Amino acid sequence: MTGSVDVEFLIVGGGMTGDAAVRGIRSIRPDGGICLISDEPHPPYDRPPLSKGLWSGDEEERIWRDTASLDAEIRAGVRIVRLDPRARELEDSEGRRYRYGSLLLATGSRPRTLAGPGPGVVYFRTLEDFRTLRERVASGGAVGIVGGGFIGCELAASMAGQGLEMDQFFPESQPLEQVLAPPFSELLARKLEALGVQLHPGKGIGSATRTPEGLHLLDEAGERSGPFAALAAGLGVDPRDELASRAGLDTRDGILVDRSLRTSDPHIWAAGDVARFPLGLADAPQVVAHEEHANESGMLAGRAMAGEEVEYDPLPYVYSGIGSVNIELLGLPAPSDRWEVRPPDDPEGRGVARALRGPHVTGVLIWNRPGRAHLVRRRFPRPGDAQAEPGDLSLDVLAELVLE
Numbered sequence: 001m002t003g004s005v006d007v008e009f010l011i012v013g014g015g016m017t018g019d020a021a022v023r024g025i026r027s028i029r030p031d032g033g034i035c036l037i038s039d040e041p042h043p044p045y046d047r048p049p050l051s052k053g054l055w056s057g058d059e060e061e062r063i064w065r066d067t068a069s070l071d072a073e074i075r076a077g078v079r080i081v082r083l084d085p086r087a088r089e090l091e092d093s094e095g096r097r098y099r100y101g102s103l104l105l106a107t108g109s110r111p112r113t114l115a116g117p118g119p120g121v122v123y124f125r126t127l128e129d130f131r132t133l134r135e136r137v138a139s140g141g142a143v144g145i146v147g148g149g150f151i152g153c154e155l156a157a158s159m160a161g162q163g164l165e166m167d168q169f170f171p172e173s174q175p176l177e178q179v180l181a182p183p184f185s186e187l188l189a190r191k192l193e194a195l196g197v198q199l200h201p202g203k204g205i206g207s208a209t210r211t212p213e214g215l216h217l218l219d220e221a222g223e224r225s226g227p228f229a230a231l232a233a234g235l236g237v238d239p240r241d242e243l244a245s246r247a248g249l250d251t252r253d254g255i256l257v258d259r260s261l262r263t264s265d266p267h268i269w270a271a272g273d274v275a276r277f278p279l280g281l282a283d284a285p286q287v288v289a290h291e292e293h294a295n296e297s298g299m300l301a302g303r304a305m306a307g308e309e310v311e312y313d314p315l316p317y318v319y320s321g322i323g324s325v326n327i328e329l330l331g332l333p334a335p336s337d338r339w340e341v342r343p344p345d346d347p348e349g350r351g352v353a354r355a356l357r358g359p360h361v362t363g364v365l366i367w368n369r370p371g372r373a374h375l376v377r378r379r380f381p382r383p384g385d386a387q388a389e390p391g392d393l394s395l396d397v398l399a400e401l402v403l404e
């Protein structure tokens, strides 16, 4: 054992949640040792620009979170392999030990992979992935994108905006079909096509292969597409909860936490993509893998570790930028919910929709009207919220709040 560490606040995970937790701890405790450990070779940075602004000229320098300036020790390039909650101790892959007073698991999530082999596929998640992909397309050539979710659509639009020849494959009939109200997913398809993205709806990709001509994708029927100079995939994510589950903490496809983001061990918290937490809007604990949740749950978990009583019950929120299209979604709509829509009829293409389950509003979608989500948020009916009237989020009210 070399270089053991004994620290009051220990954070495993150098993503946005880990950074936010450092800020949360420091907002209460200006003193107290903090050590943040990440197996990425970098200190914390913002992930959203990797599939958007960095392709259109934003400088890499803008993504760093400057966590170390909060008097936190950052150990980058270190992977934790074992947690012993009883000894309050962790061990990294080099055999170094870390003792803690309180621990945050902010280990995030990992991208899903193709069912079959995927040589040359970048499962897009990290700054290294961005750099790899950018290098592969530096001298042009066709690019294959697998997946019709946020990451696939953002990458396809951003890279098409750089003049690259893009092909996007997904099994659904429209991009973001699982998330958007129908007219908007159709509209998104037209927007992607207008950018030059060749869409391949109804094509589930099973594997990739490399030939002397380049990289190819194979659909589930074995039909080949390509050759491509580069391949990237956005197939969704899975929580990285194995450290916790091996240590005997309660996990269920995510680390289970209570409303104060505490795990089944009183000295360990979990937040961000990896946490499965009780949500007033839902019957069962949920995992949310979006930026606002990373920032807010990370901040609150940090405050809780520093001794504050906290209660976390957010209204889930995600935003996305796909070319010139801005999408914001509040709430937790299910694909089976019924959408009511005010499709865009103005030149700037603004729209709004609400998702309904029975009489209840489960989600609100804002299309191309950034900066208005807070107006909807204030009125969004919350469980036990006596002030929420059924008409508060009628389509007319929404149109007034969002579109005018």
Ligand SMILES: Cc1cc2nc3c(=O)[nH]c(=O)nc-3n(C[C@H](O)[C@H](O)[C@H](O)COP(=O)(O)OP(=O)(O)OC[C@H]3O[C@@H](n4cnc5c(N)ncnc54)[C@H](O)[C@@H]3O)c2cc1C
Pocket: 012, 013, 014, 015, 016, 017, 018, 037, 038, 039, 040, 047, 048, 049, 050, 051, 078, 079, 080, 081, 106, 107, 108, 109, 110, 124, 125, 126, 151, 240, 243, 271, 272, 273, 274, 288, 289, 290, 291, 292, 294, 317, 318, 319, 320, 321
């Ligand atoms: C390209 C991209 C674009 C996105 N755009 C948007 C957007 O526009 N809007 C939005 O709302 N959300 C967006 N998201 C989602 C959002 O970025 C994530 O929800 C957020 O980054 C999650 O943060 P996290 O810190 O919980 O997890 P992660 O970012 O996954 O960070 C976890 C960290 O822990 C490290 N780690 C894990 N296990 C160990 C271990 N055993 N030892 C050491 N280190 C470990 C990982 O390497 C990683 O650095 C985007 C995500 C990506 C990838």
